[in-house]
Amino acid sequence: MAIQVKLPDGSVKSYDKPVKVMEVAMGISPRLADAAICAELNGKLVDMDHTIQTDSDLILHTFKTDTGKEVYWHSTAHLMAQAVKQLYPDVKVTIGPAIESGFYYDFDRDKPFTDEELVLIENRMKELSAQDQPYTRTELSKAEAVDIFKTQGEDYKLEILEVIPDTDTISTYRQGDFLDLCRGPHIASTGKIKAIKLLKTSGAYWRGDEKNKMLQRIYGISFPSNKELNEYLAFLEEAKNRDHRKLAKELDLFSMNDEVGAGLVLWHPNGAMIRHLIEAYWKEEHLRKGYKLVYTPHMGRSKLWETSGHLGFYSENMYSPMQIDEQDYYIKPMNCPFHIHIYNANHHSYRELPIKLAELGTVYRYERSGVLHGLMRVRGFTQDDAHIICTPEQMDEEVEKLIVFSLDMLKYFGFEKFQIYLSTRPEGSVGEAENWDAATESLRHSLEKLDLEYQVDEGGGAFYGPKIDIKIKDALGRAWQCTTIQFDFNLPERFNMEYIGADNTAHRPYMIHRAVLGSVERFFATLLEYHAGNLPLWLCPTQVMVIPITDSQLDYARKVSDKLQLLGLRTEIDTRGEKIGYKIRDAEMKKIPFMCVIGKNEEAEEKVTLRQHKKGDLGAMSFDEAVKAIRNQA
């Protein structure tokens, strides 16, 4: 198969497999890829990382054009800054980039922008857009730039200029009365920005450092037409409906409570059933893959955490100790030290390795109050933790198995799109450089052998080892980190872990710390959002709602329900004296996958009428046919 890509100059390039827009651009000119801001594929605007699947016409716009999401939004950010400067001349501008969806600009101002002010700014932006002012680029020397921004009193721009070499050429962009220090590129003129919505405000630290001054950030989004804007706003609405916190209320899954404490989860029966099913599956799969299940305590003596080093480098995330018999005990923030002690309780021969210890280990970590977020970020959570202790020779095989295992498990839950990150050695790491290199290579190798796309986060590893993270993309494109596979060169050293090699001497094993789901809580939330609450059949707390039409069918309904239960299906009977429409509406809203309607006809003919969630009536059928239809969904 060959994919023909028609380029703007009329030439045709062919590729033997799907290719990203970026790669095509690189093929033409590396510079172009750098500056290119947007691509039109068969007349439709696409991102640079869009993959071309079929024969296509590709037009690449350089910075002189006026399309491209990033440039478009960045230009809108300039427009917003212009409006803000006109309305509030004392405000100082800082930076205003495009983000994944829209843009923001940070302003230095004493007080935050109110919702009313946002409306004013938005309206002013629309006026400025109507004036259709061109964005004009000017190149100048650093000294000239410093001069300009000094007279304007834009201290932050001067600070940005400070780090630029004196000999560099600087560029500025002007539209109307507003001039900004900016690398560009920009769209041709403000008139292209037709639909604008300022979404929210927030405090944000200058340069993202919490030691710096807090600035006032305004987030917004813009489109060439109101239609696109409305589509985007509808998309945000949809995201709200998928929010696991909202779904949890509707489906009665879990709650949190003031009196219990922030970030502590109460699992209701429905949520607990789902969790149980996830955990049961998890345990089964791990036993099948040669893991050994262990249980460990929820706290340990301070000595343990001194040895592990957590009291040194992790104490700000740990809860204050409690005193027992004049000893300090800490609630565990991690399971690793316990698993290591289980390993260390016996001598191990190289013949026994790899040893894989797994536990659904509940840990407690102090999270700053502002970061808690539903089940995604809590203070007490259960990691699906495991530690793989192996010899250097086994490392490659184990890593590869792990990645396959992780992806298989995630796919089993219905996830399809993943983002994989490889994080390498950071500054101030512990452990031998050669071990780091070997481990990093092993991770990289496995990813490549499995032909997985991944991004490298240089220096993004933990101080104790390199890692692979897998983030799940939900249906709305948001990414959540679940799987993490981390080498650890710190703890084996600290706890003096050993195995006896073939040479009859002690060796230090490799240790891999990993979680596939990440935490049961976060995974649960991601799963809910991904499926918008419509979980796969095997995870539904109630799989079939049996609905008798009148009380006289109650007995037959019970018989049907019992028979289904005997086959392992989870059923409920709606015995309320309500009309059938009411009961069906109720079951539909609870997202119960199947409804079994029982009336006098069904009873007389020994049949059942099946209805499927969202799909509607499937008609009358025999009991066996109904079971088959239900099973087919699984």
Added chain:
RNA sequence: GCCGAUGUAGCUCAACGGUAGAGCAAUUGAUUUGUAAUCAAUAGGUUGGGGGUUCGAUUCCCUUCAUCGGCUCCA
């Protein structure tokens, strides 16, 4: 932790410096119903907690807790 917003019945939301109201849910009664809401009645609240201003606070102020949107940080 920081910036901002919010907190009223189980849920979703009104109202107001002068003794809090609706819909849904709940309970009771009637209805026995054929694929997304049957009718009626009843009950339900120290307006998140504490303090202050006021003749009077749910409303204004302070404080605290929690939640939401971000920042920073992370599974």
